Amino acid sequence: MLRKPKKPDAVQGTLDLLVLKTLSREPQHGYGVAAHIQQITDDALRVEEGSLYPALHRMEQAGWIAAEWRITEKKRRARIYRLTRAGQKRLSEEEAKWKRLFEAVGKVLRFA
Amino acid sequence: MGWLRRFRNTISSSNPDDFAEETRFHFDECIDEYMKSGMTYEQARLEAHRRLGNLALATEQARDVDTFRWLGDLGQDVRYALRQLRRNPGFALAAVLTLALGIGTTTAVFSVVDAVVLRPLSYADSSRLVIIDEWIPSVGAIPVNAVHFQGWQRTARSFDQIALVGGLTVNVTDSTEPERLPAGRVSSELFPLLGVRPQLGRVFLADEDVLGRDHVVVITNELWRRRYSADPRVVGRFISIDGVAHQVVGVLPASFHFPKLSHLYPLTIVQDSPQIWKPIGLRPEELTPADFNFVSIGRLKAGVSATQAASELDAVQKDFSVQMPKSVGPDLRSKVLPLQDRIVGRAKTGLNLMLTAVGVVLFIGCVNITNLLLARLSSRRRELAVRSAIGASRWRLIRQMIVESLTLSAVGGACGMLIAYGAIRLILMIAPADVPRLDEVHVDARTLMFTLIISSIAGLVIGLSPAWRSGNTDAGEAMASRTPTASRGSGRLRFVLVSAQVTLSAVCLIVAGLLLHSLVNLLNVDRGFDTNHIMTVGVNLPISRYPTPEKRVQFVRTVLDRLKALPGAIDVAAANMLPLAGEGGNAALSMPGTRGPLFERALGNIRTVSGDYFRTMGMSLQAGRLFSDADRERQVAVISMSIAKRAWPGEDPIGKRFRFGPPTFPDREVIGVINDVRGVSLEGGPSFSVYVPYWQGPFIPDTSFAVKTTADPVAIAPAIRAAIRSIDAELPLSAMRTMEDVVEGSVAQRRFQTNLVLAFGLAAMLLASLGVYGVMSFAVTQRTTEIGIRLAMGAERGAVLRMVLRQALRPVAAGVAAAVPLAFGAALWLRSLLFGVSPQDPTTITVACLALTVAAMLAAYLPARRAANLDPLNALRYE
Numbered sequence: 001m002l003r004k005p006k007k008p009d010a011v012q013g014t015l016d017l018l019v020l021k022t023l024s025r026e027p028q029h030g031y032g033v034a035a036h037i038q039q040i041t042d043d044a045l046r047v048e049e050g051s052l053y054p055a056l057h058r059m060e061q062a063g064w065i066a067a068e069w070r071i072t073e074k075k076r077r078a079r080i081y082r083l084t085r086a087g088q089k090r091l092s093e094e095e096a097k098w099k100r101l102f103e104a105v106g107k108v109l110r111f112a
Numbered sequence: 113m114g115w116l117r118r119f120r121n122t123i124s125s126s127n128p129d130d131f132a133e134e135t136r137f138h139f140d141e142c143i144d145e146y147m148k149s150g151m152t153y154e155q156a157r158l159e160a161h162r163r164l165g166n167l168a169l170a171t172e173q174a175r176d177v178d179t180f181r182w183l184g185d186l187g188q189d190v191r192y193a194l195r196q197l198r199r200n201p202g203f204a205l206a207a208v209l210t211l212a213l214g215i216g217t218t219t220a221v222f223s224v225v226d227a228v229v230l231r232p233l234s235y236a237d238s239s240r241l242v243i244i245d246e247w248i249p250s251v252g253a254i255p256v257n258a259v260h261f262q263g264w265q266r267t268a269r270s271f272d273q274i275a276l277v278g279g280l281t282v283n284v285t286d287s288t289e290p291e292r293l294p295a296g297r298v299s300s301e302l303f304p305l306l307g308v309r310p311q312l313g314r315v316f317l318a319d320e321d322v323l324g325r326d327h328v329v330v331i332t333n334e335l336w337r338r339r340y341s342a343d344p345r346v347v348g349r350f351i352s353i354d355g356v357a358h359q360v361v362g363v364l365p366a367s368f369h370f371p372k373l374s375h376l377y378p379l380t381i382v383q384d385s386p387q388i389w390k391p392i393g394l395r396p397e398e399l400t401p402a403d404f405n406f407v408s409i410g411r412l413k414a415g416v417s418a419t420q421a422a423s424e425l426d427a428v429q430k431d432f433s434v435q436m437p438k439s440v441g442p443d444l445r446s447k448v449l450p451l452q453d454r455i456v457g458r459a460k461t462g463l464n465l466m467l468t469a470v471g472v473v474l475f476i477g478c479v480n481i482t483n484l485l486l487a488r489l490s491s492r493r494r495e496l497a498v499r500s501a502i503g504a505s506r507w508r509l510i511r512q513m514i515v516e517s518l519t520l521s522a523v524g525g526a527c528g529m530l531i532a533y534g535a536i537r538l539i540l541m542i543a544p545a546d547v548p549r550l551d552e553v554h555v556d557a558r559t560l561m562f563t564l565i566i567s568s569i570a571g572l573v574i575g576l577s578p579a580w581r582s583g584n585t586d587a588g589e590a591m592a593s594r595t596p597t598a599s600r601g602s603g604r605l606r607f608v609l610v611s612a613q614v615t616l617s618a619v620c621l622i623v624a625g626l627l628l629h630s631l632v633n634l635l636n637v638d639r640g641f642d643t644n645h646i647m648t649v650g651v652n653l654p655i656s657r658y659p660t661p662e663k664r665v666q667f668v669r670t671v672l673d674r675l676k677a678l679p680g681a682i683d684v685a686a687a688n689m690l691p692l693a694g695e696g697g698n699a700a701l702s703m704p705g706t707r708g709p710l711f712e713r714a715l716g717n718i719r720t721v722s723g724d725y726f727r728t729m730g731m732s733l734q735a736g737r738l739f740s741d742a743d744r745e746r747q748v749a750v751i752s753m754s755i756a757k758r759a760w761p762g763e764d765p766i767g768k769r770f771r772f773g774p775p776t777f778p779d780r781e782v783i784g785v786i787n788d789v790r791g792v793s794l795e796g797g798p799s800f801s802v803y804v805p806y807w808q809g810p811f812i813p814d815t816s817f818a819v820k821t822t823a824d825p826v827a828i829a830p831a832i833r834a835a836i837r838s839i840d841a842e843l844p845l846s847a848m849r850t851m852e853d854v855v856e857g858s859v860a861q862r863r864f865q866t867n868l869v870l871a872f873g874l875a876a877m878l879l880a881s882l883g884v885y886g887v888m889s890f891a892v893t894q895r896t897t898e899i900g901i902r903l904a905m906g907a908e909r910g911a912v913l914r915m916v917l918r919q920a921l922r923p924v925a926a927g928v929a930a931a932v933p934l935a936f937g938a939a940l941w942l943r944s945l946l947f948g949v950s951p952q953d954p955t956t957i958t959v960a961c962l963a964l965t966v967a968a969m970l971a972a973y974l975p976a977r978r979a980a981n982l983d984p985l986n987a988l989r990y991e
Contacts, residue, residue, distance in 0.1 A: 030134065031141040049138060049164055053131075074144075079134045 015047070015055050017098055020083060020091040023065060027082035029072070030056055056081060064090045139164055189515040196516060203488065204520070207481045210879075211524025211570060214474035216531025219563045221470045221868075223536055224543075225463045226562070227553040229456050234369055234552065236307025237411075241451040242418055244274065244408040244425065245378045246444065253378035253447050256406040258398050263428050264408070264446075270421035274410035275302035276392055279373035279383040281814070283654050283844050285352040288339065292652055292844040295353075296373065296386030297393065303330075303364075305411050312336075313347040313362030316391045326393030329358045333366040335387040355656025358390065371455045375548045376407045409451060422448040455548050461944055462865045463547075465623070469872040472620055474566070476613045476879045478573045483606050483883055485517065485578040487890045496582055510583040517575025518568070525567030532563065544860030577605055603894075606887050607923045613883045614927025614968060615934065617876035621960040622935040623942065624873035626949055627866040629956050633948035634859055640789035640798065641691045642730025643851040647825035648690055649832055650816040650846035657842075658813070665807045667839065668815055672722060674835040675819055680828050683820040685728035686806055687721040690816045690851075691789050692858045699772035701759055701802070704779060714759040716751070716772060716802035717791055720809025726750070726786055728820045736766040736784035739805050743783075747808060750784040755800035772802070780804065793858055795947055818851070825850045865945070877964055880927075881971035888920050888975040899979050900987025913980040920972030928961045935960075 022028060022036050033056075034047045059065045064087030070080045083091065139160055146156035197204040232238045245253040246260065261276050268274070278297040283290060303315040310330065320326055329351070331340075340346040350357045373383035397403065412421055425446035433444040489496075496509055533555060543550055658664045668686050675684040700713040723740045726733065739748050749770075756765040769779045791799030806815075817836075821828050829848045836845060849857070856863075892899070899912055939951030949956065 029137065031138045035141075035145075053134070076137055076140060077133060078137045079130070 014098075015051060016059065017091070017094040018045070018047070019052070019055060019059065020064065020087055020094065023081055023083045024088070024091055027080050029078040029080050031078075033081070059087070062090075063087075135164070186515065189512050190519055192512065193516040193519040197519070200488070203484060207484065207520050207574075208524045208527060210477040210481060211521055211567075212527035212531055214470075214477040215521075215525050215528030215563060215567055215570060217535055218467075218470045218474045218566055219528060219532035219559060220535035220539055221463075221467050222562050222566075223532070223555060223559045224539055224550075224553050225467045226558060228547065228549045229460050229463055231552070231558075233452050233455070234367060238452065239450070240272075240412045240414065241306070242410050242412055242421065242448050243376060243451050243454045244410055244421075245447040245449070246404060246429075247447040249443055249445070255377055255404045256408045257401065257404050258394050258406060259401065260429070260432055260444075261406065261408055263432065264425055267428050268421070268424055270413060270416045270424045272411040272413055273301045273305040274408055275299045275305050277302060277373070277376070277407045277409060278392065278405060279386065281652055282353050282388060283355070283652055284339075284388065285355070285842060290842050290844040291339070292846055293335070293387045294373075294384035295388045295390065296370070297390055299392045302409065305409065308364065308368050310362035311365040312344055313360070315362050316389075320391040321393065323393040323395060326391035327356065327358045328361045328391065329353060330362040330364060330389045331360060332364050332368065332370075332387050332389075336363045353388070353390065354654040364389075369549070369551055371548055373407070375455045375458075376409075410448070418448040418450060422446050459547050459861070461942060462861070465942055465945070466865065466868050466872075469620055469623070469869050469876075472616045473872050473875050473879065474570065475573065476616055476876050476883070478570050479609050479613050480879055480883045480886065481517075481520070481574045482577055483609055483886050483890075485513075485574060486581065486606055487886070489513075489578050489581055490894075506583045510579045513579035513582045514572070514575045517578070518571035521567045521571030521574065524570070525563055528567070529560070529563050532559070542864060544857075544864050547861060547864075577609075581605075603891065606890070610880075610883050610887050611923040611927040611930070613880040614924050614964065615930045617873070617880040618928050618931030618961055618964050619935045619938055620869070620873040620876040621964055622931065622957050623938050624866070624870040625956040625960045626939055626942070626946055626951070626953060627862075627869055629949045629953065630945065630947040631859065631862055631866045634794045634862065635855075637790070637794050637948070638788075639691070639794060639855070640731060640787050641851070643855050644730075645821045645823070645825050646728065646818050646851040647821060647828055647832060647848060648816055648818045648851060648854065649829075649836070649848045650814065651836065651843055652846075653813045653815065653843075655813060657840075664813070664815075668722070668806055670839050671817060671836055672724075674839065675817060675832060678819070678828060678831050678835060680821050680823055680831075681819050682822060683724050683728040685722050685725035685818045687719060687725055687816055687818070688806070688809065688814055689719060689791075690818060690854065691729065691791060692793065692854050693816070694792055701755075701770045701772055702775075703759070703768070703770050714755060715800060716755050716759075717799045718772060718809065719791075719801055719803050720806040721803050722806055725803070725818075728818050729789075731789065732787050734785040734787060735764075736782070738784055738786075743805060744807065747778045747780040748783045748805065749780045750786050750803040751782055752786055752788050752798065752801040752803075754788050754798050755802060756782075756785050758800060794855070862945075877967050880964070881967045884920060884924065884968045885971035885974060887923075888916065888972045889978075891919060892916060892975040892979045895979070896982065896987050899982055900984045903982060904984040904988065909980040912982075913976045916976035916979050917969065917972055920969065920976070924965055924968040924972075928965055931961065932957060 018037050019033055022033050025036075028036065030049075030052055034049065034052055037045055037047050056065070056067075060067055060081070064084060065081045066084050067079050067081045069077055072078045142160035142163060143153070143156045146159050147153060151159065233241065235241060244256065244264070246256055247253055256276065258276065261274070264271075265274055276299040280295050280297060282293055282295040284293055285291075298316070300316040300318045300321050303310075308315070311333065313330075315330055316328065320328055331346075336342055336346065346360050347362065349360050351360060352358070370385050372385045377383070398405065410421070412418065422445075425448065429444045429446050499509065499512075536553065536555060540550060540553060653664050653667060658667060672684050672686055675681055698715050698717050701716050702713060723738060726738055734753055736750075738750060751759075751765060759765070759770065760768055765782045765785060768782045770782070771777050771779045786801075786803070788798030789801060790796060791801060817832070819825070819828060819832060832848065833845060836843065902912060903909070935957060936952055939946070943951055
């Protein structure tokens with residue numbers, strides 16, 4: 001079965017990076033991921049639920065993260081995501097890529 | 113392993129409950145947060161709702177992530193394809209019709225080939241079933257001697273079991289109409305060996321093989337239903353077989369099919385599939401060294417090959433050779449052949465040829481559709497370019513094309529299935545009876561599977577090149593050009609395809625031509641007898657009521673007298689076997705004083721006939737005289753030219769003496785030489801015939817009568833039947849046939865094959881011409897502007913016509929040229945089906961190629977004329 005090689009666009013790539021990074025600290029449910037990103041960036045980045053969950057599921061299928069049902073402190077059943085080994089690898093790739101892009105853009109901003 | 117993940121995905125996260133719960137959790141957490149910032153529960157809930165307003169959408173998206181998205185796309189592609197077809201109903205109809213006819217006929221022919229050739233025989237573990245022949249290197253395969261069979265049975269370790277089978281025709285009389293039926297004599301091993309259990313009663317016991325205890329019969333399901341209305345009480349009842357009471361002990365199951373005995377014998381005989389079976393009951397004269405009349409079927413032990421079995425039997429055979437008297441003793445060996453090969457061997461090549469031919473027709477039809485698709489593609493280039501520009505990947509466009517052609521072939525295949533159903537019935541109706549296993553042909557899962565596979569292949573064949581083309585669409589270029597013009601490449605491809613069509617149809621036509629030529633040769637062969645105005649009928653005199661030779665001779669004489677008196681009868685004759693009925697009794701001719709081994713003496717085919725036989729059959733006396741009633745006691749014979757040459761080379765045979773049969777038989781005098789006759793088939797050479805007066809012959813109970821008439825022979829048939837019935841009302845008669853029917857019947861299988869292949873050849877020619885027409889029409893349309901300019905500049909219309917025809921001639925000529933060597937190869941493969949014509953027959957090849965070229969050029973003439981008649985003004989305005 002032939003498949004189009006997936007070329008994630010920049011925005012999606014960034015969301016992946018943020019989610020993976022968040023999950024690399026500790027396993028977390030979807031709400032926690034969104035809250036964490038929002039909190040860390042002082043509300044500068046707000047993750048839409050409509051983007052977050054598809055992204056989580058996509059990454060789960062890609063095998064970067066794994067999920068299981070757990071009971072939270074508030075006695076609610078939540079789907080907790082954690083980073084897998086493949087996800088770890090993916091994260092470092094994404095981080096490196098981001099750093100390169102960041103440096104490149106920085107250079108342009110500095111010298112242009 | 114993307115598919116595995118996708119599959120897991122459909123199982124795990126496509127579970128809507130899971131996702132709903134996850135969202136509810138998110139929702140609840142939001143409410144908590146809003147309440148923490150001071151909202152009431154109601155406010156918090158509203159706010160959370162607002163924030164998660166796109167919840168439903170999110171659910172959808174999350175679930176759809178990659179899950180069989182391609183399946184959804186596929187649905188879209190199919191819908192798009194169907195829309196495309198609806199938009200071009202003419203094209204769709206033509207394509208579906210071509211495919212339906214092609215797939216339908218291919219499926220029908222396949223189901224016949226499958227049932228006859230491919231499918232294993234319907235017996236338990238049939239791959240281990242073999243047929244055993246006696247084999248003499250100087251003579252070839254001959255039927256089996258019963259003594260030898262018993263020897264094999266005692267010593268051979270290669271077999272689980274072996275069985276002896278013989279054929280006969282019996283008269284069955286009971287409360288209903290007397291009937292003549294093909295019957296089988298078998299040793300008790302046969303049914304267990306084939307793994308056949310009776311549906312009622314039992315099969316034969318071992319001690320019933322012995323003569324005297326053999327007055328039992330087993331009947332086929334077909335006879336049971338037809339004659340005994342499926343009455344289970346028939347088991348145990350006594351019926352009269354040839355006037356002797358036999359007890360019915362069993363009924364065979366409906367699933368039991370036994371081949372015609374003529375398909376089992378290594379010689380050409382005429383013997384149908386038995387409807388009634390009795391134990392072998394070997395008579396003393398059958399247990400003698402010179403009687404070779406049976407067929408032996410064996411089941412090999414697991415792991416033993418036919419060759420191993422044959423070499424074991426050869427050791428036994430050697431002992432028999434040694435034991436035989438020196439005068440007889442040939443180099444006796446054996447031959448072991450898979451049963452299936454023997455049964456279908458003769459029909460195999462012809463059937464494979466038909467399947468190939470019909471497959472070629474299907475392929476040519478597919479190429480036509482490809483050409484149509486390619487032409488349509490050029491007008492769709494802009495559409496494709498648009499799709500490509502707004503983001504459709506190359507693969508998506510290719511897939512679109514493949515899906516379109518597969519949709520076509522699926523619709524075509526579905527319609528084709530219906531056509532196949534009808535076509536199978538048609539084939540079975542017109543197929544000659546001597547094709548083996550035809551009763552096993554039916555539509556089943558295998559047929560459906562074949563249709564499915566052949567439809568998919570057809571879909572890929574028609575879609576592949578358009579898909580490849582569409583994948584190479586250059587969006588910019590396509591959008592830039594104002595008129596839909598095809599790229600050069602696509603035009604070239606279409607011409608190559610047309611060449612291929614022409615090649616294949618030329619090969620088909622050449623092969624069909626060779627077969628037709630063979631059939632004509634065969635019908636024109638010097639058969640040695642007349643067929644005009646002759647009606648024939650056969651009877652079988654039961655030994656019970658006609659026990660002595662005198663009684664039989666008396667019966668024949670009375671019948672001849674009655675028939676002679678019929679109005680409209682010119683000549684009447686009796687014979688044990690009419691021409692083309694086979695060679696029943698063969699015997700070695702022994703000349704006084706010669707002592708060569710039996711098998712090296714001239715083998716004569718003994719025919720017992722009445723004196724008027726030769727005149728009735730329109731045969732011509734070459735030397736000497738014919739016999740008449742005056743030769744009552746004189747032992748005389750009329751011999752055919754071929755045996756005269758074989759037995760007395762370079763001598764005048766008239767007055768020579770010979771003997772056939774045991775030394776106690778009297779010597780006979782040759783009184784006449786008659787022309788040669790094809791006794792078995794038109795293909796086979798003339799029979800080595802020895803004609804003796806019926807009142808002196810070995811008294812075989814089968815007798816046939818022939819009546820030469822002044823008018824239509826069919827008209828006299830009832831009178832003949834009445835005349836014989838008036839002498840013996842209980843005597844069943846065989847079907848009455850004119851000699852023309854007999855000849856026609858002997859070539860029926862060949863005529864059937866020839867007709868089918870010819871029909872396929874003509875269909876191929878028609879389709880190839882359509883292909884030429886389509887491609888040339890398109891080429892002319894494309895060149896409208898150019899031709900318009902030429903005409904405007906003063907080109908003559910004739911020159912334009914010739915220019916277009918020249919363009920068409922090139923692929924046609926190339927195709928025909930390529931066909932000739934291919935046809936050589938095909939004809940070599942089919943050499944066994946040819947008669948009196950060389951596989952490289954120049955006339956046939958020339959005629960076929962010419963016919964095809966003319967048809968193709970006629971097809972090209974229509975668009976060429978359109979081009980020549982173009983109005984230059986209109987043509988230029990078109991631009």
